[in-house]
Amino acid sequence: xxxxxxxxxxxxxxxxxxxxxxxxxxxxxxxxxxxxxxxxxxxxxxxxxxxxxxxxxxxxxxxxxxxxxxxxxxxxxxxxxxxxxxxxxxxxxxxxxxxxxxxxxxxxxxxxxxxxxxxxxxxxxxxxxxxxxxxxxxxxxxxxxxxxxxxxxxxxxxxxxxxxxxxxxxxxxxxxxxxxxxxxxxxxxxxxxxxxxxxxxxxxxxxxxxxxxxxxxxxxxxxxxxxxxxxxxxxxxxxxxxxxxxxxxxxxxxxxxxxxxxxxxxxxxxxxxxxxxxxxxxxxxxxxxxxxxxxxxxxxxxxxxxxxxxxxxxxxxxxxxxxxxxxxxxxxxxxxxxxxxxxxxxxxxxxxxxxxxxxxxxxxxxxxxxxxxxxxxxxxxxxxxxxxxxxxxxxxxxxxxxxxxxxxxxxxxxxxxxxxxxxxxxxxxxxxxxxxxxxxxxxxxxxxxxxxxxxxxxxxxxxxxxxxxxxxxxxxxxxxxxxxxxxxxxxxxxxxxxxxxxxxxxxxxxxxxxxxxxxxxxxxxxxxxxxxxxxxxxxxxxxxxx
Numbered sequence: 001x002x003x004x005x006x007x008x009x010x011x012x013x014x015x016x017x018x019x020x021x022x023x024x025x026x027x028x029x030x031x032x033x034x035x036x037x038x039x040x041x042x043x044x045x046x047x048x049x050x051x052x053x054x055x056x057x058x059x060x061x062x063x064x065x066x067x068x069x070x071x072x073x074x075x076x077x078x079x080x081x082x083x084x085x086x087x088x089x090x091x092x093x094x095x096x097x098x099x100x101x102x103x104x105x106x107x108x109x110x111x112x113x114x115x116x117x118x119x120x121x122x123x124x125x126x127x128x129x130x131x132x133x134x135x136x137x138x139x140x141x142x143x144x145x146x147x148x149x150x151x152x153x154x155x156x157x158x159x160x161x162x163x164x165x166x167x168x169x170x171x172x173x174x175x176x177x178x179x180x181x182x183x184x185x186x187x188x189x190x191x192x193x194x195x196x197x198x199x200x201x202x203x204x205x206x207x208x209x210x211x212x213x214x215x216x217x218x219x220x221x222x223x224x225x226x227x228x229x230x231x232x233x234x235x236x237x238x239x240x241x242x243x244x245x246x247x248x249x250x251x252x253x254x255x256x257x258x259x260x261x262x263x264x265x266x267x268x269x270x271x272x273x274x275x276x277x278x279x280x281x282x283x284x285x286x287x288x289x290x291x292x293x294x295x296x297x298x299x300x301x302x303x304x305x306x307x308x309x310x311x312x313x314x315x316x317x318x319x320x321x322x323x324x325x326x327x328x329x330x331x332x333x334x335x336x337x338x339x340x341x342x343x344x345x346x347x348x349x350x351x352x353x354x355x356x357x358x359x360x361x362x363x364x365x366x367x368x369x370x371x372x373x374x375x376x377x378x379x380x381x382x383x384x385x386x387x388x389x390x391x392x393x394x395x396x397x398x399x400x401x402x403x404x405x406x407x408x409x410x411x412x413x414x415x416x417x418x419x420x421x422x423x424x425x426x427x428x429x430x431x432x433x434x435x436x437x438x439x440x441x442x443x444x445x446x447x448x449x450x451x452x453x454x455x456x457x458x459x460x461x462x463x464x465x466x467x468x469x470x471x472x473x474x475x476x477x478x479x480x481x482x483x484x485x486x487x488x489x490x491x492x493x494x495x496x497x498x499x500x501x502x503x504x505x506x507x508x509x510x511x512x513x514x515x516x517x518x519x520x521x522x523x524x525x526x527x528x529x530x531x532x533x534x535x536x537x538x539x540x541x542x543x544x545x546x
Contacts, residue, residue, distance in 0.1 A: 024155040025218040033156045033215055038171040040211045041149055044103065045175030046182065047204040048142045051110035052077060053183045054197050055138075058114055059131045061272070061291050062121045066409065072128075073135045080139025088144035095151040096216035097224045102148070103208025104231040106141040109134065111201020111239045114193045115249060121292075122253040146172070152216065192267060194250060198243045205235045258289060264359065268351030275359060283365035288327060290352070293403070296327055298365055303514045304435075304490050307465035309333035309399055310505045310515055311494050312433035316396040320344070321425065323382040323413070325401035326352035328366030334399070335372050336510050343375045346390065350379040383412055386421040394427045400434040405538075405545045406445055414449055414545065416537045419456035423497055432458065432495045439464040439491030439527055446491045447532040448544045455537035458495040461503055462527040463520055465490045491527070 026033045055073050060066035091098030113134045121127040146168060153164055187196035209232035217225065242249075254262050254274070264275035277285040277298065286298035309330055313320075318341045320334045326347030334343050347353050356362050357370045369375055378385055382402070385391075400422070405414035412418060414436075422432055436449035439462075446462075453460050466489055494501045503520040505512065538544035 024152075024216060026156065026215060027217075028215070030157045034153060036211060036215055037149065037153050037156065038167060040207050041145075041168055041171040042175035042178070043207040044106075044145060044204060045172040046179030047110065047200050047207075048106070048138070048145075049176040049179035050183050050187065050200045051106075051113060051138050051197070053180065054114050054193055054200075055117070055131060055135055057183075057188070058117050058193055059127070062117065062127045063131070064293075064406075069131070072132060076132055076135040077139035077142075080136045081143030084140035084143025084145075085147055087140065088147040091144070091148060092151050094224075095148045095155075096212050096219040097228065099145070099148040099152065100209055100212035100228040101231065102141050102144050103212075104205060104228070104235050106138065106145075107201040107204035107208070108235045108238065109137050109141065110204065111198045111235075112242065113138065114197040115242060115246070118194065118250075118253055122256040155219075189269065194246045195243055198239050198246065201239050202236060202243075205232050205239070257292065258287075263361075264355065266351055266355070268349050270349040270351065273349075273351055273355055275355070275362065277361065279361065283361045286361045286365060288362065290403070295403075296329065296365075298361075301329055301365070303465055305329045305333050305401075306512060306515050307463075307490065307520075308401060308433055308435055308492055310509060310512065311463070311492075311501075311503050311520060312397045312399060312431040313337060313509075314502075314504055314506060315431055316427070316429055318342075319393075319395045319427075320397045320399065321346070321390075321393075321395040322399045322401060323422075324348075324403075325399065326356060326377075327362065328353075328356040328369040330399050330401040331369040331372075331375055332367045334397075335367075335369055335374065336512075340374060343372075344378060344390075344393075344395075345375065346378045346380060346382045346385050348379070348381050353377055353379065383418055383421070386418070386425060391421055391425055393425060394430075395425055396427050396430045398422050398426065398430070398432045400432065402435060404435075404437040404442075404445075405449055406437065406442065411538070411543045411545055412540060414452060414538060415543070416452050416455045416539045419453050419458065419495075423456055423458055426497060429498070430496065431501055434493045434495065436462075436491045436493050438489040439530065440489045443530050443532060444535070445545050447530075448535050448538055449491075450493050451535045452537040452544075453493055453495045458497060459500045461494045461501050461524060462531075463492055463494065463503055463523040464527055465492070465514075465523065 028036070052073065056066075056070055059069035059073060063069055088098070117127050117130050117134065120130040149168055150164060153168065183196070187200070191199060209228060212220070213225065213228055213232075220228070254265060258274055258276050261276045261278060262274060263277060263279055264273065266273045271291045274289040276287045276289070284298040286296070287294060288296035310333060313334065317337060318339065320340055320343045322330050322334065322343060322345045324347060325331060325345055326349060331343050331345055334340055353370070356366055363370070370377070378390070400413070402413050403410045405411060426432065434449065434453065437445045439446045450460050450462055494503060503524055504517040505515045505520065507516065536544060
């Protein structure tokens, strides 16, 4: 006979009654279940590192200065992981549902992060707040994973805490290694940043949701199970839709950045190349962007290249070396001299050279310099080439046509060590012409370049030139495309080993349009008025450019 005087105890749902203290009801043997948890840790760690690297790469591309962006992303993300670990304590009594919800959110935010970052840059002109926000959100979610996985793996088979942590971290670190290698060698070259991030989010969803909804399904109430199913199906649907629309989104965003006449857009192994302007007509309408920065404007690029090249060509110039300048425009100016016997262009990105050879408008702009038999091309890092085989050659003129020194990948090419290698490659009486960044806009950077040249044993003459640029990419400190931009400030330094080089040009040079000896001498006097004395040189272990 049942004693009805004793009230019956109502059992709570499995996930609310301390499931971490009792063994889980698994559909497989405990050993297999444990391996499945570790495999999930491996996959999720690989996905997490891909999100991190994608933020680093896209942040550096959109904002520039990769050291600063890496510091922001890594420091914010590590801090957020600590916050996530603390917040995960509230989910320990419902570890299966908590882990499933976290993985769905991580897959959605991480998968869409590249697209959101690019959209912020394209339409708002600023992506740093979005970079910080996504770094923090992804870090919080990654930090909450391990505490919950620790509870889940202990529910499969109790073991000492040290052993469980060692197993989880081993799977986590190996997964991070695979993700770190997959991003640059597989995802980025084959899929690009947008599609690669979306695919990573899909894998993340399937791994995290599959583990919880199958292996730990008995730990979930009916309501929780349906919530996770709906969440994961929604995330997969959103990511799949975004993948289908990724190409259209990229085209629309690119038009917002570069204007409506994007004619060529190529992602090489080094950078993104974008050519804007019509495919026929005057090459003055052409603009070339490298990683979102306007590198060549057909409107007035001749002012820059004439000022860079011709002052160095007034002495001996039989053999000329061009560092950078894969667009062929500096080589065009050098090849105007009939007594030049050979020109060597050292360019890191073969894609730039290929575009300069084959694009009708760009090849017209560079006067088909690559068809001249006197010109040879080396596709290699300029520093490595000068330190190796190239350092054994000797040149009358060296033209350093490189991006601004404030861009981190270029910093080593503006170091004392680099200029020492360049000086060693000069013949007696030879000259080096260096693009040193904007003189008026960044005087400290400019005069640090000049100080670094002097520290390498060279005598220097500073000068500048100006013009107006068109077609600026939209973004921080840029004028939206489609119109004439503000006056451009180009700073240069002419250097030699024995004597201070004199600034002058030969007016009989064929095709010379914008230079005169008097204008150059005036530019030198103007530059000297802004001189900042006492600046230390920039070296490889102590870069001085900001």
